[in-house]
Amino acid sequence: MNKRTILLTGGGTAGHVSLNQALIPELKNLDYNVEYIGSKDGIENELIADAFPEVKYHAISSGKLRRYFSMKNFTDPFRVGAGLMQALNIIRKTKPAAIFSKGGFVSVPVAMAGKVMSIPVIIHESDVTPGLANKIAMPFADHIFTVFKETLKYVPVEKSTCTGSVIRSELMDGSAAKGKEICSFDNDMPVLMIMGGSQGSAVINEAIRTNLAELLTQFNIIHLCGKGNFDEALRNTPNYCQFEYVTDELSHLLHMTDFVVSRAGSNSIFEFLALKKPMLLIPLSKLKSRGDQLLNAELFHRQGFAHVIEEEDLTPDSFMKAIVQLRANEELLVENMISAEPPKTAYEMAKLVATHTKKR
Template sequence: MNKRTILLTGGGTAGHVSLNQALIPELLKMNFNVEYIGSKDGIESELIKDGHPEVAYHPIASGKLRRYFSMKNFTDPFRVGTGFFQALNVIRKTKPAAIFSKGGFVSVPVAMAGRAMSVPVIIHESDVTPGLANKIAMPFADHIFTVFTETLKHLPKEKSTCTGSVIRSELMEGSAEIGKELCKFDNDFPVLLVMGGSQGSAVINEAIRTNLTALLVEYNVIHLCGKGNVDDSLKNVPNYCQFEYVTSELPHLLHMTDFVVSRAGSNSIFEFLALKKPMLLIPLSKQQSRGDQILNAQLFKQQGFAHVVEEEDLSPERFFEEMKKLHLHEELLVENMTLAEPPKTAYEMAKLVTSYTKKK
């Protein structure tokens, strides 16, 4: 008997791929064939091809939908149109029972093509307010899942459900011992994990490195600094471990971590919440984004899960003050996180997705 196919899409950032990565093994266990539509050179290409060789990857043209003036705004609609016809071709060949979209610009032509081919399209929105790509794709969707209940007021009631966060199983299976082997720390100081997203954050990197001497008196520091941002002059500093970007190592690093400094992408902060890691969030500013990370961070602050400092207010001095406060309030933050609603498993989310598959 031929397996039915689930077609996944999403890309542009790691946050638009990680849930799909969590769903792949669960869908395979449920005896589905899994294939992926992504951009030709986006981060999803690397993550899916390298991490999931069992999944056929179909690259399509992908334009970027900008909120600011750019000459590319006049040419990229043609790339989206090209992507639409390429996605149509993939759908005709694979005959999927459903399409699951995690968002990002590459997902727009896929959702449009899915509707044109009468394939059920399921969208997942992680942030408090829908991103521009998902806003455009939503009219073509059969159902929309959200992480935050607050998101539902921005969506059509008749086809929207809040599932809460979804945590990949391997995150809970990390080993602090393996993490210690990776970092080679030689003392029992608390571990501070710093991450600024897959591309890194110049402002966070500067705050860490300016305060590094003082931080290393109290902490072992793991610094995920982004591609091309490793400082070679600091490579041999004791108790300071730099990575450009990690994938399979992250669960091990998180399990050995006591405190986190991070941007406020939805996937990451819910992973910190699931592992009950006190966090200082420095959301991406409105000058660089639509403000979604600011909303994510403020909701976590209101619920007592995190401390927050806006990027514009961050200085090396302010950063060190905030770290002192985070350490002081560690027990209260952990207690609040213990009371949070438990996340869904990837298996539970896969069951929800497959419930919308087209019948044979």
């Protein structure tokens, strides 16, 4: 008997791909064939192709959904329309048992096509409030999974379930010794990891590099600075290891890490929580986003899992004061994280997805 197919979609940022990456091997273990629909030039194309060359990748046209005025707002609906027609054609050929969408602009025409073709569409929302793409796609969904209980106030509750966070199994299998080997750290100072997202953060990078000399008297530093932000002048700085972006190495680097400075994307902060890493969150400003990271950070701060400094308040001096406070409260933060609800495994999430597939 031929394997049934599940189509995954989602893209635009690494956060819209990471859960799909975790689900692929688990869905295959459940005897599903997995294929992926993404955009041609999005980060999802690279991430899926690198990690899962055996997964067939379908590239479709994708417009950007903007909350601000742009002349492209007049042309992008045509791109979404083209993406819809392409998605319909892919669905006709693959005859999937379900479509699982992690969000991002490319997922909208896929969810619409699934509804047209009477294929179950399952949406996953990992932030407190749904993103614009998921808001548009929700009417076409058969079921919606959320990470935060608070999100149930913003979605159709009759077809929604809060699952909590989902953590990739390989994240828990990292090796601190391997991480130390990757970075060539040769002392026992605590390790500070800085993550500004897959595209990097200019303000976080500046706060780190302005204070680098002082920070290096206290920490070994792992700096994930984002694509195009590698500083060649700092390449050979002792005990400072910079990467534009990491994939397979991340679990090892996190296991060796003692403290984290990061944006407040849902996937990342729940990974830090699962690994009990005291975190200083610098959420993306509402001037640059819809404010989802501010809400994520606020909830983690309220639960005693993280310290928070808003981007508008970030200066070299305020950053160093926040690092001092983070170290001082390490024990309390870890104690609070130990009492948190444990995350779901990717296998448990894959089984939930499977319960919403189309019957044979």
